Amino acid sequence: xxxxxxxxxxxxxxxxxxxxxxxxxxxxxxxxxxxxxxxxxxxxxxxxxxxxxxxxxxxx
Amino acid sequence: xxxxxxxxxxxxxxxxxxxxxxxxxxxxxxxxxxxxxxxxxxxxxxxxxxxxxxxxxxxxxxxxxxxxxxxxxxxxxxxxxxxxxxxxxxxxxxxxxxxxxxxxxxxxxxxxxxxxxxxxxxxxxxxxxxxxxxxxxxxxxxxxxxxxxxxxxxxxxxxxxxxxxxxxxxxxxxxxxxxxxxxxxxxxxxxxxxxxxxxxxxxxxxxxxxxxxxxxxxxxxxxxxxxxxxxxxxxxxxxxxxxxxxxxxxxxxxxxxxxxxxxxxxxxxxxxxxxxxxxxxxxxxxxxxxxxxxxxxxxxxxxxxxxxxxxxxxxxxxxxxxxxxxxxxxxxxxxxxxxxxxxxxxxxxxxxxxxxxxxxxxxxxxxxxxxxxxxxxxxxxxxxxxxxxxxxxxxxxxxxxxxxxxxxxxxxxxxxxxxxxxxxxxxxxxxxxxxxxxxxxxxxxxxxxxxxxxxxxxxxxxxxxxxxxxxxxxxxxxxxxxxxxxxxxxxxxxxxxxxxxxxxxxxxxxxxxxxxxxxxxxxxxxxxxxxxxxxxxxxxxxxxxxxxxxxxxxxxxxxxxxxxxxxxxxxxxxxxxxxxxxxxxxxxxxxxxxxxxxxxxxxxxxxxxxxxxxxxxxxxxxxxxxxxxxxxxxxxxxxxxxxxxxxxxxxxxxxxxxxxxxxxxxxxxxxxxxxxxxxxxxxxxxxxxxxxxxxxxxxxxxxxxxxxxxxxxxxxxxxxxxxxxxxxxxxxxxxxxxxxxxxxxxxxxxxxxxxxxxx
Numbered sequence: 001x002x003x004x005x006x007x008x009x010x011x012x013x014x015x016x017x018x019x020x021x022x023x024x025x026x027x028x029x030x031x032x033x034x035x036x037x038x039x040x041x042x043x044x045x046x047x048x049x050x051x052x053x054x055x056x057x058x059x060x
Numbered sequence: 061x062x063x064x065x066x067x068x069x070x071x072x073x074x075x076x077x078x079x080x081x082x083x084x085x086x087x088x089x090x091x092x093x094x095x096x097x098x099x100x101x102x103x104x105x106x107x108x109x110x111x112x113x114x115x116x117x118x119x120x121x122x123x124x125x126x127x128x129x130x131x132x133x134x135x136x137x138x139x140x141x142x143x144x145x146x147x148x149x150x151x152x153x154x155x156x157x158x159x160x161x162x163x164x165x166x167x168x169x170x171x172x173x174x175x176x177x178x179x180x181x182x183x184x185x186x187x188x189x190x191x192x193x194x195x196x197x198x199x200x201x202x203x204x205x206x207x208x209x210x211x212x213x214x215x216x217x218x219x220x221x222x223x224x225x226x227x228x229x230x231x232x233x234x235x236x237x238x239x240x241x242x243x244x245x246x247x248x249x250x251x252x253x254x255x256x257x258x259x260x261x262x263x264x265x266x267x268x269x270x271x272x273x274x275x276x277x278x279x280x281x282x283x284x285x286x287x288x289x290x291x292x293x294x295x296x297x298x299x300x301x302x303x304x305x306x307x308x309x310x311x312x313x314x315x316x317x318x319x320x321x322x323x324x325x326x327x328x329x330x331x332x333x334x335x336x337x338x339x340x341x342x343x344x345x346x347x348x349x350x351x352x353x354x355x356x357x358x359x360x361x362x363x364x365x366x367x368x369x370x371x372x373x374x375x376x377x378x379x380x381x382x383x384x385x386x387x388x389x390x391x392x393x394x395x396x397x398x399x400x401x402x403x404x405x406x407x408x409x410x411x412x413x414x415x416x417x418x419x420x421x422x423x424x425x426x427x428x429x430x431x432x433x434x435x436x437x438x439x440x441x442x443x444x445x446x447x448x449x450x451x452x453x454x455x456x457x458x459x460x461x462x463x464x465x466x467x468x469x470x471x472x473x474x475x476x477x478x479x480x481x482x483x484x485x486x487x488x489x490x491x492x493x494x495x496x497x498x499x500x501x502x503x504x505x506x507x508x509x510x511x512x513x514x515x516x517x518x519x520x521x522x523x524x525x526x527x528x529x530x531x532x533x534x535x536x537x538x539x540x541x542x543x544x545x546x547x548x549x550x551x552x553x554x555x556x557x558x559x560x561x562x563x564x565x566x567x568x569x570x571x572x573x574x575x576x577x578x579x580x581x582x583x584x585x586x587x588x589x590x591x592x593x594x595x596x597x598x599x600x601x602x603x604x605x606x607x608x609x610x611x612x613x614x615x616x617x618x619x620x621x622x623x624x625x626x627x628x629x630x631x632x633x634x635x636x637x638x639x640x641x642x643x644x645x646x647x648x649x650x651x652x653x654x655x656x657x658x659x660x661x662x663x664x665x666x667x668x669x670x671x672x673x674x675x676x677x678x679x680x681x682x683x684x685x686x687x688x689x690x691x692x693x694x695x696x697x698x699x700x701x702x703x704x705x706x707x708x709x710x711x712x713x714x715x716x717x718x719x720x721x722x723x724x725x726x727x728x729x730x731x732x733x734x735x736x737x738x739x740x741x742x743x744x745x746x747x748x749x750x751x752x753x754x755x756x757x758x759x760x761x762x763x764x765x766x767x768x769x770x771x772x773x774x775x776x777x778x779x780x781x782x783x784x785x786x787x788x789x790x791x792x793x794x795x796x797x798x799x800x801x802x803x804x805x806x807x808x809x810x811x812x813x814x815x816x817x818x819x
Contacts, residue, residue, distance in 0.1 A: 004206075004209065008213065011190075011193075012190065012217075015186055015189070015190055016186075018186070019182060019183065019186045022182050023179060023182065026175060026178060026179065026182075032130060032132070033130040033131055033132045033133070034132060035131040035132045036111060036129065036130055036131030036132060039107060039108030039111060039131060040108060040111065042108050043108045043109070043111065043112050
């Protein structure tokens with residue numbers, strides 16, 4: 001019985017943490033542009049100049 | 061050209077899109093001290109490289125603090141310091157290969173509602189999973205002490221979750237009850253609250269059964285359906301909104317002292333003098349005081365052929381000025397202009413129409429009294445039989461829980477979400493589920509002609525006297541003009557080698573045509589008598605469908621044009637006729653133009669109909685018991701949209717029409733109409749099946765509940781099973797045999813679909 005007294009609060013605390021993390025990320029705009037985020041990971045700024053992706057027409 | 065394909069076509073769609081500094085300033089809003097934010101809609105952005113190009117191009121402009129692209133909504137948000145004129149965002153993007161236009165950020169309540177739903181869903185999901193974990197231990201045979209503890213824990217989790225997530229249902233149920241109606245949320249709220257209340261009481265009494273898990277997982281399931289439904293509508297709304305903003309945001313007004321200022325449309329007063337450049341839309345009703353030009357009234361009155369404008373011509377708001385600059389004097393305020401008049405007619409038609417009740421609400425109206433009566437009978441029956449009030453109450457509440465319309469609540473939204481998804485893949489946007497229900501009921505289709513049955517651009521008729529070189533010269537000349545015939549010529553010449561002739565000087569003579577010099581040669585493209593004789597005072601002819609190309613006054617080639625039927629127009633019409641749906645054309649255009657199109661399609665027509673006439677026509681049809689689908693694109697069709705049972709508009713429609721229509725189709729093909737009707741009817745059939753499933757489930761479950769055999773475990777299994785069944789049935793709509801999609805239609809809406817619409 002006394003196991004419950006710390007096991008259950010731990011279980012609930014983990015759940016509440018996850019919920020709070022989700023709420024924070026929602027409010028922070030993390031889900032506003034899912035498609036953009038998927039693309040941006042490939043184009044993060046680096047130290048060296050990024051070459052224009054191949055197969056694309058030059059925009060200028 | 062942008063890295064992601066054609067960008068030029070969109071310019072054809074929106075010849076009037078401009079982005080002067082004044083307009084940018086009007087559309088921007090202040091974020092913090094000295095920093096303004098402007099939102100731009102960039103329909104052609106679609107990959108990571110586009111994001112980089114746009115953010116780099118905008119970020120390098122002087123004064124820009126930050127630029128960020130949202131790929132999902134195809135929008136760019138720019139923050140800039142407003143010490144002077146706004147940076148040239150739109151020109152910069154055009155140079156980078158992206159067409160863009162200013163985006164009005166409305167007071168965004170739609171988005172707030174979605175995030176409220178998602179938060180409620182997250183809380184309900186958290187609570188449901190945790191309570192279910194505790195419940196599984198109870199069902200596995202926990203001893204009395206542990207069971208009580210777990211019940212208490214469940215209650216502690218359930219209470220805040222119920223208050224937070226449940227308020228969406230409670231609020232809507234309360235609204236309905238206050239207006240003495242019932243909707244689906246009334247039985248849901250009663251069931252959930254009673255289940256929670258009884259479980260709490262039983263927990264204090266150390267009872268063996270508590271239904272916390274049932275009440276919270278019910279909320280969770282229903283919130284999933286509701287969130288999906290909302291996301292579907294939100295996506296359609298954004299896609300429609302992002303198409304184009306054609307309406308004039310403001311106008312250049314000349315003041316008494318000769319100074320010109322840029323005023324927002326809402327501040328324009330009667331008597332003000334407005335300078336209207338070629339390519340701009342008329343902001344308010346006005347008369348021409350200076351200049352000559354030609355006007356494209358196809359969105360306003362349905363007239364396909366451009367009409368000449370000379371001093372004294374009365375212009376209606378929304379008309380597009382094609383060829384020459386005009387000075388006009390406002391004769392009405394925006395509210396009293398043609399556009400305002402259309403809005404008033406819409407409102408009047410709206411009042412005349414009885415409010416449509418959604419099928420789910422109609423079902424709830426039948427369902428709630430039956431279920432509540434059954435529960436009451438169970439209560440009285442058990443009370444009389446055993447005299448045990450607690451026992452009788454428990455069973456009555458079990459009846460309410462087991463019948464709680466989880467399946468019913470999901471039956472309709474799930475089918476409609478899947479149907480909307482099907483249509484979305486085919487380039488058709490649905491505003492909401494009610495639109496699908498109404499579309500399934502229609503039995504008559506009324507088409508507008510200009511821009512709906514026909515494309516807004518005329519087509520060049522191929523003739524034998526035409527040689528490639530002549531077309532090349534004509535197209536090179538025509539590329540300097542916005543006149544529909546010029547654009548048709550440019551389009552027709554797209555496949556040929558460009559002309560090698562270099563023009564030194566090109567000038568447009570509104571009402572006559574284009575003139576250009578190349579060395580000693582003088583070319584003219586325009587009205588035959590003008591091009592040949594060179595007489596500037598030749599009689600203007602309206603409605604003549606031919607132009608002539610001349611060199612030094614002698615004829616080179618003739619070009620004739622015709623209204624061009626939208627792709628698959630005749631196929632769509634015959635499909636509708638086969639399905640037993642009568643089709644008509646009601647147009648504001650001239651009799652002969654309408655008759656020709658109606659003859660090609662073999663359908664009855666009504667020509668030269670005014671907007672009020674369109675409403676009257678549709679109201680008369682509705683009064684004779686028909687349910688009418690109105691398909692149109694112009695401002696003059698918009699009041700008729702509201703009078704009709706359901707309405708559809710192409711992506712090229714006027715803003716107000718696109719916003720009023722129930723469905724908007726992005727592709728050029730008119731088969732969107734029969735497709736949408738077919739999907740809507742399939743959806744209606746599946747909704748009915750789902751209702752039948754839910755009723756069958758209740759026929760089995762209710763007797764079990766009345767006999768008192770429903771434990772929390774039975775309730776959880778039964779409810780989940782029925783929900784799954786209904787969702788699985790809804791997904792059957794996804795099978796492609798129901799509707800044959802066009803080739804390549806499997807990709808979700810991309811820039812390609814929008815481009816197809818624009819082409």
